[in-house]
Amino acid sequence: MVINTPRDAIGTVLCELGSEVADLVVITADVGRATRANLFGSKFPDRYFNVGIAEQHMVSFAAGLASAGAVPVICAFSMFITRAWEQIRNTLGRMNLNVKIIGTHSGFSDHPDGSSHQSLEDIALMRVIHNMSVVVPADVKDILRSLPVIIKEVKGPLYFRVGRDYSPSITDEYDYEYRPGNVYILEEGSDLAIVAAGPVLQDALEASHKLKKYGIKSTVINLINVKPTDEGAIEKVARNCGRIVTIEEHSVFGGVGSTIAEILTQRYPVPMKVIGVLGYGRSAKSVRELLDFYGLNSESIVKASLELFNGKSKQSTK
Amino acid sequence: MGSTLSCVEILTVLLKRYIRLSGDPLTKDWLVLSKGHAAPALYALLADIGSIHYGELMKLQSLDSILQGHPDIAIPGVDMSTGSLGQGLSFGMGVASWIKSRGGVGRVYVVMGDGEQDEGQVWEAMTDAVHRGLDNLIVIIDFNGYQLDGKLSEVKPKHYMPLIWRTVGWEVFLCDGHAVASIVSALDGAIRSRKPAVIFAKTVRGKGLKQLEDTHIQRVE
Helix, strand or coil: CCCCCHHHHHHHHHHHHHHHCCCEEEEECCCHHHHCHHHHHHHCHHHEEECCCCHHHHHHHHHHHHHHCCEEEEEEEHHHHHHHHHHHHHHHHCCCCCCEEEEECECCCCCCCCHHHCECCHHHHHHCCCCCEEECCCCHHHHHHHHHHHHHHCCCCEEEECCCCCCCCCCCCCCCCCCCCCCEEEECCCCEEEEEECCCHHHHHHHHHHHHHHCCCEEEEECCEEECCCHHHHHHHHHHHCCEEEEEEEECCCCHHHHHHHHHHHHCCCCEEEEEECCCCCCCCCHHHHHHHCCCCHHHHHHHHHHHCCCCCHHHHC | CHHHHCCHHHHHHHHHHHCCCCCCCCCCCEEEECCHHHHHHHHHHHHHCCCCCHHHHCCCCCCCCCCCCCCCCCCCCCCCCCCCCCCHHHHHHHHHHHHHHCCCCCCEEEEEECHHHHCHHHHHHHCCCCCCCCCCEEEEEEECCEECCEEHHHHCCCCCHHHHHHHHCCEEEEEECCCHHHHHHHHHHHHHCCCCEEEEEECCCCCCCCCCCCCCCCCCC
16 A cells, blocks of 8 residues: 555554554544544544544543553644643653654644644743653654654653655655664755754755755754754754754744754854744745745755855866 | 642542552552642552651652652552643543553543632543543532632633533543542542443531631642
């Protein structure tokens, strides 16, 4: 079966893991069909809990399941999971419970529904919670390689951020195994580093290619593990490259750019540009339209990169 | 302090007569103090049944004490870290669901406050319990008539709550929350119930301390 969308990948992986992990349970809040959690529900009805449109209850309910010995995975829209932030903070985080939260429809992926449904703050909100891990896979392949490891090996609360359908194939041709806490260097160059998480990793790779014609060789990092992340690897890249551009389908506050800045200001500060969203999103006919509208594309990365070279290409500075 | 004193008998009856301790999460009975601000009452009982040392009680809320201002699972005998209202019922339902689905014998007791009924999450949870058939779940609402800013009738009336719970499908019991026999009778009924059960325990805020009784005063000077 060919899996093309993040939500189909989620549903498929959960179904496969259901047989392997006897205590795996899936909890959703009336978005079983939209998140594909219902695939698990039809295969394992006694381990599937649809609590209705009740996200706060969903989180605390999952906390109870975890305390009693189950291995709960929450599947819901990332935007509406954030309305249970305090339950996540005060119960999942404070009790350090083994609950995985899969936030689907993140970023601009729910393009028709508009700003009320477009989560652009979720990475920031989850990242500040002590004990909470944050994972942002770039594409379907990244989901398939990371989610089984996370459910089987990671203990403790973890936020897994995916989109709905938009998922260009990005990492298929890269050969790496997912390990918690790792970052993955997909391209290597010593003039500049581009750090991306999520589907905009595609734009990062595209920009890296475009920058070559300016004589700029860039490193591209897949920051799939936003928290905890490999600080040493980030520092090493900063030392090698000396300039960093970050891009995320998320607010410029508190997300990928902030993560890198927090690490580097303490370990090895280098000039940075942070590309992200200022605002709440809006409706559009496609995700690509929105990414371009908000400047989350390779052109913006190239522009920001050139600005880090004082507006000139590397060749012209020589 | 007032809402600690209103649930002393409830917690005493639960911990001394009903709660079965065990290391197995599916066999033990769970106690969730959803109204976490009544922690001192819980701690006193935990000392009484030997989960913690009596000497710890006077160190309550000290930096070097395990006894936090609100219940924390780091304290032996505490099943859920609480303090933020409205979340204990959902948690208890998660526990009760797993016990049932795994064929365990444990019961889950959730002690809530009356003011706590204001929280929207209580509605989210209580409407999700009946169809799950959680006959191993018992909620006790310490109905002491006050919330933080004053009398329920002045802040937000809640006299209709038993009717709402019953309409939703819960088995509803009423009792005198300071009379042991009355609490026992309600709990026995709740245990026999084939539906999730809720006990509305009429209590007096600050029971036992004349300066506090039936007032919203927080502390004894």
